[in-house]
Amino acid sequence: MRLLATFCLVNTRLMGWFNCTYVEETWTMSKLLGCALSVKVVVLGEETINTPMFTQLDHNQVYLITDQLMRFVIVGESDKNLNKAVKILCLAVFAPAPEFHPQMLDYNVRVYTLEDTVAALEGVKVMENKLGGCLLDKPKTMLFQDGGANLCLSIEDICPGWRCKPQADYQVE
Structure with a gap:
């Protein structure tokens, strides 16, 4: 990394x-x-x-x-003999505003992995505003430690009434 x-x-x-x-x-x-x-x-x-x-x-x-x-x-x-590097990232989740799509059957949620800075989040907010998206919750901060592998996002626990499209519950960046 x-x-x-x-x-x-x-x-x-x-x-x-x-x-x-x-x-x-x-x-x-x-x-x-x-x-x-x-x-x-x-x-x-x-x-x-x-x-x-x-x-x-x-x-x-x-x-x-x-x-x-x-x-x-x-x-x-990261130096292979020393501590692994750690980077602070944030996850921001956007989706179409519910008031504009009240009867939508196919609801796409977009998850962004960003540097934990105001500028990075603002850039995504501007882009999402053009797409009609809204931030679903406050961005969540996480520590990402260099382990030599890619960051993997997996949707594992979904509320009743929701389901993932086939092959859409797992993404590697």
């Missing part, structure tokens, strides 16, 4: 990153040049006086100090 966070410095040179992963001391910082090309800027813990960036890691925050305002990407991967 790769943990990825993208952020942009706007008008400050010191930035605190409060995101959904636990940081590791072995991460490498890179500078993006265009869409697919990146340049390694610093390996954490190997900064020198000539390094264009300084980083500080706390348990769940990364601080960057840089001379230039630019876009950075932090990518982490």
